[in-house]
Amino acid sequence: MTKTPLLRLPRRLFAISLLAGILSLGVAAFADTDSMNCNSKLPASHVELAQGDQNTASHLQLSRPVAAGAQIELNVCNGDLTLAASKSGALQVTVDIGESSGQHMAGDYLEILDVNPHKIRVGLHLPRSAEARITVEIPVVVTDMQVNLARGSLSLAANQIGGQRMINVGYGHVRMEGNEDTYESLQVNVGMGSLNDHRKGGDSHHFIVAHSFSGTGKGSIEINVGMGHVDLDSSQGPI
Numbered sequence: 001m002t003k004t005p006l007l008r009l010p011r012r013l014f015a016i017s018l019l020a021g022i023l024s025l026g027v028a029a030f031a032d033t034d035s036m037n038c039n040s041k042l043p044a045s046h047v048e049l050a051q052g053d054q055n056t057a058s059h060l061q062l063s064r065p066v067a068a069g070a071q072i073e074l075n076v077c078n079g080d081l082t083l084a085a086s087k088s089g090a091l092q093v094t095v096d097i098g099e100s101s102g103q104h105m106a107g108d109y110l111e112i113l114d115v116n117p118h119k120i121r122v123g124l125h126l127p128r129s130a131e132a133r134i135t136v137e138i139p140v141v142v143t144d145m146q147v148n149l150a151r152g153s154l155s156l157a158a159n160q161i162g163g164q165r166m167i168n169v170g171y172g173h174v175r176m177e178g179n180e181d182t183y184e185s186l187q188v189n190v191g192m193g194s195l196n197d198h199r200k201g202g203d204s205h206h207f208i209v210a211h212s213f214s215g216t217g218k219g220s221i222e223i224n225v226g227m228g229h230v231d232l233d234s235s236q237g238p239i
Helices: 009-027
Strands: 057-062 071-085 091-097 110-115 120-123 133-138 144-157 164-177 187-198 204-214 218-231
Touching: 009 218, 091 120, 120 133
Parallel strands: 071 120, 071 133, 071 144, 144 164, 164 218, 187 218
Antiparallel strands: 057 091, 091 133, 110 120, 187 204
């Protein structure tokens, strides 16, 4: 594994500004989404589901076909999010509510679902009180993915999902599973927290982190965390 040294002042200044910028995800809104304001308990409106979608007070599951080469943008306010490969070849989103209010269906938290041949946008307006667990299965035909999580934990099966992968987390933890053959380049930026590389020959960095890795695979991975920590683990099968 080829690693570059911890980058000095320019990257450190970048990480400080990153902290201020990304943390706003957990406080205000996602800059690139249509009124995804995580301060409110429920979205002003939610998506009308299709026949075959599952929707109860504690469970939501939907599946949509994805065109080859499509991009995916996923925005989640709060929760434990897992990103893995699709078994069916379609985009599948599953949400399990740990603490249901009894007043709302799980589908009420689905604020954005925009599917077209070029880009798929999904927005889940989940409050912290829902204690949600979200699994998103990504089709192999997706070549570009951006995921924004305001607060929570995120697990990325980089050994299953290829292409260009950008992960932004405001407050929380990112676990990436993948060896150097799962990317050509990997960049990890943490505004305040730590990076722990549990792979063979890996090491740890703390406080302000801006660290890059070169790999033998294809595609790029960029992980940005405002406040929290990142763990890099070897590929050991499905997350």
